[in-house]
Amino acid sequence: MATSDREIELKLELAPEDAAAIATVALPFGFSSGKGKTQTLRSIYYDTPDTALAKAKIAARVRLKGKQWIQTVKLPGDSTGSGLHSPREYEINVTTAQFDLDAVPNEAVRADILAALAGQTLLPRFETVISRTTRVIKTNDGSVVEVAVDQGEVVAGAKREPLTELELELKSGSVAALYSVARQLVGPRPFRFSELSKAERGDRLANGLSSRPAVAPALAEDITLSINQSAERAYHAILRSCVSQIARNRMAILSGNDPEGPHQLRVGLRRLRTALRLFRPLINPRSTGPLDDAARKLALSIGLVRDLDVLA
Secondary structure: OEEEEEOOEEEEEEOHHHHHHHHHOOOOOOOEEOOOEEEEEEEEEEEOOOOHHHHOOOEEEEEEEOOEEEEEEEEOOOEOOOOEEOOEEEEEEEOOOOOOHHHOOOHHHHHHHHHHHOOOOOEEEEEEEEEEEEEEEEOOOOOEEEEEEEEEEEEEOOEEEEEEEEEEEEEEOOOHHHHHHHHHHHOOOOEEEOOOOHHHHHHHHHOOOOOOOOOOOOOOOOOOOOOOOOHHHHHHHHHHHHHHHHHHHHHHHHHOOOOHHHHHHHHHHHHHHHHHHHOHHHOOHHHHHHHHHHHHHHHHHHHHHHHHHHHO
8 A cells, every 4th residue: 555645743852761751751632642553664765875865955765564574755844943744655555674666655756766866776874763752632623743752872884873752743623732742741851843854863873974963053054035925924934944043052052051042042032033023913912922032032031141152
């Protein structure tokens, strides 16, 4: 059976010691949860010796789930740096661990892979071996979210690195439900938004790099707007840029001591509040008031850190 879909996922990196608690945490009133199920997943990722697929941002894997091999091709979608991903995924059941290009169910995707290969052969490049605990959670607005807690490792030859992730996939309903469920599951525990897919992490490890790269302070990204663009789409593009800068500099602060991190986080928060005010005539201020207030309070807290650095 072949399936294809554009997923909407939220991925968080966790401390290994928190994974078990998050997998079984009780949820408050308004949330309902199905029974958790745990299984081992072995995924073999394929590429050429010169990593042609990775360069084309195509992930090709064959995963053993129970007794069934499932072949998957993933192509990237949008990512804001806040852990939210929307990749395109094409999968089909196969009989062996060998990647079969002819079995890819989408003709255009097969053509993209063939163009990237340029006559080269696909070979196993790295693996992930994880224990995955999944359950389905329904929120008070009727949204349905599949939650997966992954614990395992990325393996590339003799190199191994641990992998602990919380992955939430929206099955139906509002994207906001992903963050709502994540907030209830994680609580006060430390986490990082995951910017890299498992394929990207494995590719880094196979190249001799850490699968979990250090995060540097991030400047605001350029925003391209056109004269024919609607105000709604312009607002969306500006907000995505602000969220990306805020999320990346939050991670930079958690990962290191570079004073540029707090500075750029404040810049991102200031840009966000400016955007909320700029578009106020077009939106209901009651819907953005809590966000503006939260951004203001966070900016004040970060300002104290920034002041300490200046004094030092």
